[in-house]
Amino acid sequence: MKNIGQLMKQAQQMQTRMAEMQAKLGEIEMTGQSGGGMVSAIMNGKGELRKITLDKAAVDPDDIEILEDLIIAAVADAKGKIESYVAGETQKLMGGMPMPPGMKLPF
Numbered sequence: 768m769k770n771i772g773q774l775m776k777q778a779q780q781m782q783t784r785m786a787e788m789q790a791k792l793g794e795i796e797m798t799g800q801s802g803g804g805m806v807s808a809i810m811n812g813k814g815e816l817r818k819i820t821l822d823k824a825a826v827d828p829d830d831i832e833i834l835e836d837l838i839i840a841a842v843a844d845a846k847g848k849i850e851s852y853v854a855g856e857t858q859k860l861m862g863g864m865p866m867p868p869g870m871k872l873p874f
Contacts, residue, residue, distance in 0.1 A: 784860050797852065799845025801837045808841040810849055816842060 792812030799808045805825035809818040819841070825834055 781860070788856055788860060792853065795849075795852065797845050797848040799841045799843065799848060801840035801844060806834075806837040806841040808838070808845045810842070810845040812849055812853060814846065814849060816845075 795812035796809050796817060797812075799810065800806065802822075802825055805822040807818075807820040808816060809820075810816050819838060821834070821838075825837055827833065
């Protein structure tokens with residue numbers, strides 16, 4: 768019985784730490800870039816796009832498709848950085864124990 772009580776206590780602690788991490792993710796921001804820095808995308812830890820910055824040199828009215836591609840690439844870069852950060856924080860939270868396959872945070 769003692770082990771079950773200890774396990775429940777650990778689960779509650781992990782739940783508390785998980786809630787803290789979720790709150791912190793709204794404050795964390797990562798910047799993705801493309802086109803050698805001509806396009807930047809800032810995304811928070813919850814995956815919300817916060818800002819897009821365009822260098823004037825990236826804006827060619829005769830070739831909007833390149834600008835669209837640069838924006839997509841910058842957002843993908845920011846998203847990749849956020850996912851990497853969240854994975855690292857989750858590993859710390861779980862004490863190095865791997866997440867089950869297909870399970871991602873934030874939920």
